[in-house]
Amino acid sequence: MKAYILSDKDYQDGIYSQLYELVTSNLTKKDFQIEHREIGRDELAFCKGCFGCWIKQPGECTIKDSMAEINNNFINSDVVVYLSPVIFGQFSANIKSAFDRWLPNILPFFMTRPDGSTMHPPRYLTYPKQIIIGYGEAISDEDAQLFIDITKKHRYNIEVLVFSGRDSDCTSFLNQTKLERVGGQL
Amino acid sequence: MSTSKNIVLINGSPKINEESVSGYLVSMLSDRIGADGGSKIIINVRQSLTHRQTQSDFDVISNADSVVIVFPLYIFCLPAMLTRFLEDYYHYYAGTGKTAGHQKVYAIVNCGFPEAEINTEAARVIQSFSRHINAQYRFSILIGSGGMLLGAKGAPFMKKALIKLQNAFDEIKNDSLNDGIQNLENVLINVNFPRRLYFFMGDRGFIHDAHKNGLKKKDMLRKPYQVNEPVNSVFMDNSI
Numbered sequence: 001m002k003a004y005i006l007s008d009k010d011y012q013d014g015i016y017s018q019l020y021e022l023v024t025s026n027l028t029k030k031d032f033q034i035e036h037r038e039i040g041r042d043e044l045a046f047c048k049g050c051f052g053c054w055i056k057q058p059g060e061c062t063i064k065d066s067m068a069e070i071n072n073n074f075i076n077s078d079v080v081v082y083l084s085p086v087i088f089g090q091f092s093a094n095i096k097s098a099f100d101r102w103l104p105n106i107l108p109f110f111m112t113r114p115d116g117s118t119m120h121p122p123r124y125l126t127y128p129k130q131i132i133i134g135y136g137e138a139i140s141d142e143d144a145q146l147f148i149d150i151t152k153k154h155r156y157n158i159e160v161l162v163f164s165g166r167d168s169d170c171t172s173f174l175n176q177t178k179l180e181r182v183g184g185q186l
Numbered sequence: 187m188s189t190s191k192n193i194v195l196i197n198g199s200p201k202i203n204e205e206s207v208s209g210y211l212v213s214m215l216s217d218r219i220g221a222d223g224g225s226k227i228i229i230n231v232r233q234s235l236t237h238r239q240t241q242s243d244f245d246v247i248s249n250a251d252s253v254v255i256v257f258p259l260y261i262f263c264l265p266a267m268l269t270r271f272l273e274d275y276y277h278y279y280a281g282t283g284k285t286a287g288h289q290k291v292y293a294i295v296n297c298g299f300p301e302a303e304i305n306t307e308a309a310r311v312i313q314s315f316s317r318h319i320n321a322q323y324r325f326s327i328l329i330g331s332g333g334m335l336l337g338a339k340g341a342p343f344m345k346k347a348l349i350k351l352q353n354a355f356d357e358i359k360n361d362s363l364n365d366g367i368q369n370l371e372n373v374l375i376n377v378n379f380p381r382r383l384y385f386f387m388g389d390r391g392f393i394h395d396a397h398k399n400g401l402k403k404k405d406m407l408r409k410p411y412q413v414n415e416p417v418n419s420v421f422m423d424n425s426i
């Protein structure tokens with residue numbers, strides 16, 4: 001099984017190193033083959049909202065940089081783990097750039113989900129299990145809750161944790177999460 | 187009531203040459219504020235980053251009495267480009283040691299989905315940003331079906347939404363000019379338009395644009411990274 005880890009090259013402090021070690025040792029014990037990709041400032045162009053990935057080159061971003069490699073690895077992994085500093089209760093700009101340019105992996109059309117909310121349909125039948133772990137020193141309660149809400153209020157099949165330095169929080173989170181590809185809605 | 191205030195309007199749309207809803211909203215708000223009460227400066231985030239003029243733009247923002255951040259929702263929160271700009275502004279702010287406790291911050295967020303309330307978390311990010319720069323977050327205007335502001339602005343069904351929008355702009359104007367602090371709620375603006383028809387027209391629009399690029403509908407369902415997966419037949423029927 002393959003795990004793909006995406007992290008922010010510009011926020012690698014002590015708590016990041018602790019988290020990275022916890023995640024990789026947990027996945028290694030579960031026999032995952034790990035590929036790690038760090039994203040630094042200016043490595044990925046910003047999504048410009050052109051929808052070329054839907055109407056010009058379906059399934060692929062029209063900006064020619066390493067995002068094609070990231071999306072290819074994403075789709076062909078069993079688990080994808082995002083390690084992002086919590087900035088204003090959201091992802092860092094480097095990690096958010098990878099999220100924005102994930103858009104080619106879904107279809108343009110509109111659909112209504114069972115809870116009545118709107119979403120775009122999946123392009124693929126199955127996707128890797130996605131795990132988002134936010135980290136930082138002294139994250140406020142408001143920012144921690146916001147970091148969770150941004151994903152959990154709007155997306156299905158993604159697990160989120162805010163890591164503030166306690167090893168057992170991360171270990172039990174990873175042990176309770178089913179680490180395999182998922183189908184269904186996004 | 188103070189009569190001389192500096193207002194900065196930040197256009198956070200990542201679009202390059204196309205007309206953007208955020209740009210349109212900035213222009214509408216600028217007109218609504220008019221010449222009353224002080225200076226008014228518009229900052230375009232893409233231009234600021236591209237032309238490497240963030241330092242001078244940050245100087246302008248740090249001296250503003252009020253800042254209005256206007257942007258589209260990208261994957262349920264801020265576009266990465268605006269996130270970069272605000273991250274960099276935070277580092278600038280921390281470096282200057284300024285205490286901007288008087289500064290008021292507003293957000294105007296628009297999304298392509300019909301539900302205005304899905305912008306709520308993005309507004310909370312601006313609220314958190316305001317806390318980090320010791321400014322006063324005031325309230326946000328959250329807009330659903332944002333594309334219709336450009337595509338159907340003259341249509342009769344847009345009238346209610348546009349009136350509500352103008353009233354919300356007045357609320358920003360009055361609050362930014364007023365020294366008093368009263369609690370204000372977010373304003374949600376939904377367009378009164380049948381949901382199914384909105385989806386139908388949106389889907390048709392994407393298919394039409396793909397046709398202009400020489401693509402058929404089945405081409406839009408390509409799976410470049412998993413070529414062996416079957417196409418999802420739900421989206422091949424004639425309902426779209």
